[in-house]
Amino acid sequence: MNQRYANPYLMGALLGLVLLFSFYIMGRGLGSSASFARLATAGVDLVAPAHAKANPYLGKYLSGGRSPLMAWLVFLSMGAALGGLFSAFISNRVKGEVARGPSIGVSARLWLALGGGILSGFAARLARGCTSGQALTGASELAFGSWIFMFSIFAGAYATAYFFRKEWL
Amino acid sequence: MGPLYKFGWFDFAYGLQMAGLIGFLFGFVLERAGFGNVRKLTAIFYLRDFAVLKVMFTAIVVCMLGLLYFSLFGWIDLGRVYLLPTYIWPQIVGGLVLGVGFVMGGYCPTTSIAATVSGRLDGLIFIVGMMIGSIIFAEIFPLLEKFYSAGNMGAVRLTDVLHLNSGVVALLVCLMAVGAYWFVEKVENRFGHRDSLPGGSKRAKRIAAGVLILLGLILALINPDRIVAQRPSPQALIKKKVVDMQKPVPGAEKPSSTGFEIVEDEGC
Numbered sequence: 267m268n269q270r271y272a273n274p275y276l277m278g279a280l281l282g283l284v285l286l287f288s289f290y291i292m293g294r295g296l297g298s299s300a301s302f303a304r305l306a307t308a309g310v311d312l313v314a315p316a317h318a319k320a321n322p323y324l325g326k327y328l329s330g331g332r333s334p335l336m337a338w339l340v341f342l343s344m345g346a347a348l349g350g351l352f353s354a355f356i357s358n359r360v361k362g363e364v365a366r367g368p369s370i371g372v373s374a375r376l377w378l379a380l381g382g383g384i385l386s387g388f389a390a391r392l393a394r395g396c397t398s399g400q401a402l403t404g405a406s407e408l409a410f411g412s413w414i415f416m417f418s419i420f421a422g423a424y425a426t427a428y429f430f431r432k433e434w435l
Numbered sequence: 436m437g438p439l440y441k442f443g444w445f446d447f448a449y450g451l452q453m454a455g456l457i458g459f460l461f462g463f464v465l466e467r468a469g470f471g472n473v474r475k476l477t478a479i480f481y482l483r484d485f486a487v488l489k490v491m492f493t494a495i496v497v498c499m500l501g502l503l504y505f506s507l508f509g510w511i512d513l514g515r516v517y518l519l520p521t522y523i524w525p526q527i528v529g530g531l532v533l534g535v536g537f538v539m540g541g542y543c544p545t546t547s548i549a550a551t552v553s554g555r556l557d558g559l560i561f562i563v564g565m566m567i568g569s570i571i572f573a574e575i576f577p578l579l580e581k582f583y584s585a586g587n588m589g590a591v592r593l594t595d596v597l598h599l600n601s602g603v604v605a606l607l608v609c610l611m612a613v614g615a616y617w618f619v620e621k622v623e624n625r626f627g628h629r630d631s632l633p634g635g636s637k638r639a640k641r642i643a644a645g646v647l648i649l650l651g652l653i654l655a656l657i658n659p660d661r662i663v664a665q666r667p668s669p670q671a672l673i674k675k676k677v678v679d680m681q682k683p684v685p686g687a688e689k690p691s692s693t694g695f696e697i698v699e700d701e702g703c
Contacts, residue, residue, distance in 0.1 A: 271469030273635050274486040275616075275643065278468075278493025284460045285494060286501035290510070291453050293438030294517045296461055299544040299565065306566035307573075322580075323573035341451045343548060345458020346465070350549035353466035362554040365473040365541070379557040382540015383547070383564015384571065385532050390544060391572040392583065393529025395519065397543040398461075400526070402491060404519040406498035408592040408604055411521030415530040416491075422534025427480035430538050434477045 285406060292338070295406070297399025299390035301343040303327070304334045306387075323391075339399075367434040378433055437511040462549055471549035473541035473557065480538050482626040485619035492612045500650050503605055507659045509666065523586035540564065600661070602654035609651035613644045 285295055307327040311318040311334065318324045327334040354360045366375040390396040393415055395404070401419065404412020436442060440450055468490050469475040478484035505511040537543050540561045542550060547565070550558030572579070593604050623632060 271472075271475070271486070272467040274468055274489035275493050275635065275640070277464050278490040279497045281461070281464045281468075281490060281494035282497025282501065284457060284464060285498040286505075287460075288457045289498070289502060289516055290437040290505065291439050291457070292450060293441045293515050296457070296545075298548060299569075302544065302562060302565045303569035303573075306569045309566070310570060310573075321573050321576070323576040336451075338450060338454045341454035342458035342461065343545075345455040345460075346462030346545060346548050347458075347552050348455075349459035349462030349464075350466040350471060351462075351552040352459075353463045354471055354549075354553040359466075359471065360552075360554050362556070364557050365550065365555045366557065367474065375557055376560050379540045379542075379560040380564040380567075382536045382538075382542070383561035383566075384568040385536030385564075386540060386542075386544060386561070387536075387565030387568025388572045389529040389532035389536055389568075390565070391569055392579070393526045393533065394522065396533065396545070397491075397537075398545045400519060401530075402494060405495045406502065407516065407518055408499065408594060408601065408608075409519045409521065410588065410591045410593055410596050411523060411526045412519055413593060414521075414523060415526040418527050418530025419534040419537065422531035423480050423538040424534075425531075426535050427538050430477075431481065433539075434474060434541070435481060 281402075282406070285403065294338070295399065295403025296342065297339050297395060297403060298343045298346065299387065299396035299399060301337070301340040302387060303391060304337055304340055307334045367432070369435070370433050375433065378430070436509065437505070438515055441512075441515040461545070462552075465546060466549045466553070470546045471553040471555070471558075473550060473555065476543075476546055477538060477541050478627075482622050484627055484632060485623055488619055489616060492615055496609055496612045496647060499605060499608060500647075500654075503601055503654055503659050504650075506663055507654075507657075513663075518590040518592070520590045521586075521588040522584060523588060525583055525585060528582075594660070600658045602651075602656070602658050602660070606648075606651035606655035609647045613647060616640075616644070 288295055304327055307318060307324045310321075310324060311328060319328055327337075351360070364372045364375055366372070370378075386396070390400075393400055395401075395412075395415075397416075397419065400412050401416035405416055439445070445453075465471070469486060470490070475484060476487060479487045502511065502513065502516070506513045533543070540547075540557075542558060542561050544565060547558045547561040551562060576583070592601075593599075594601050597604060599607075
């Protein structure tokens with residue numbers, strides 16, 4: 267497995283150009299967390315359509331007369347999956363495993379991944395975006411709330427990193 | 436003039452195809468940088484590898500400069516770029532919780548996609564968690580509705596809060612980024628493992644830092660806001676554009692009247 271990654275400054279500059287391209291073409295930036303919210307909405311709509319439509323938040327994704335998955339960010343995330351797979355494939359980094367630090371077991375790691383996912387999914391809805399859609403996109407437009415959001419992410423993570431050190435180190 | 440979609444160059448369906456292309460590049464760059472690797476991502480919180488910060492700040496600075504220069508040259512109408520509104524309290528609390536989710540789960544939403552397609556089961560579980568988290572949010576939304584809209588400041592930018600023009604703010608952001616790079620490399624040298632970090636020559640880094648600061652300084656000196664404000668309004672340009680659009684552009688589809696709308700909080 268090839269562990270050598272590209273220069274972060276170079277990749278950051280490329281990412282900035284991709285973001286600029288997105289602004290120039292569509293007038294909006296990158297993002298992904300809403301596509302998971304939309305996927306979840308589609309799931310709820312499949313199981314309990316009346317319940318989904320009655321919910322004020324899910325109902326927002328269901329309005330407009332088309333599937334909640336017919337959305338810009340959903341296609342962006344599908345593209346990101348393909349792009350990530352292509353990059354991992356050409357560097358021989360595709361490998362089925364549970365990624366974790368040396369001092370944690372598989373099942374503990376998966377439970378923490380689930381918990382972290384739940385917190386992140388909830389927080390991204392509350393803040394109207396995640397690291398890419400809110401922090402990256404908004405900060406490059408100099409949106410005030412996005413800068414505050416970005417520093418809050420670092421604050422939250424650094425404040426609690428000590429408690430999760432056994433998971434990673 | 437951009438954004439092309441807002442000026443009716445193509446319709447929703449073509450926009451979705453562009454989303455696929457932009458997403459492909461997005462995922463490709465993230466995986467190249469090593470963001471499908473959970474231990475590389477979380478190393479930032481243990482002061483060992485600041486790739487997350489370097490990629491993020493560099494992308495912000497490059498895109499910010501690009502937007503301001505494009506606007507200065509009249510290539511993009513920033514008034515038509517969707518600006519994320521500020522709701523200060525949910526953003527602070529959401530950021531803090533997302534940070535905890537990041538260090539607990541190891542990913543942020545987009546990097547979990549890169550990890551999942553690289554075959555990491557924990558990345559997939561993280562995605563399942565995000566879907567559950569989104570549903571929990573929706574189910575208790577009636578209770579949160581008030582807090583969700585707390586501290587609404589509208590679409591404010593750093594320029595409004597600091598009472599400075601975009602050029603000066605851009606220079607400050609460039610200086611902050613270069614200062615952060617310098618600082619985190621010091622920290623990396625102290626705590627990180629030399630051989631796991633990608634190198635890069637000192638000379639190239641100095642030149643790049645100089646270019647960033649120079650580009651920021653030029654903006655600060657010429658005050659792009661004043662120059663852009665003196666232009667004829669883009670509304671006049673649109674009318675002209677629409678007339679031009681009567682002739683179908685090869686490859687572009689007809690603009691549709693049912694173009695898609697950006698839902699207000701479609702930030703991410």
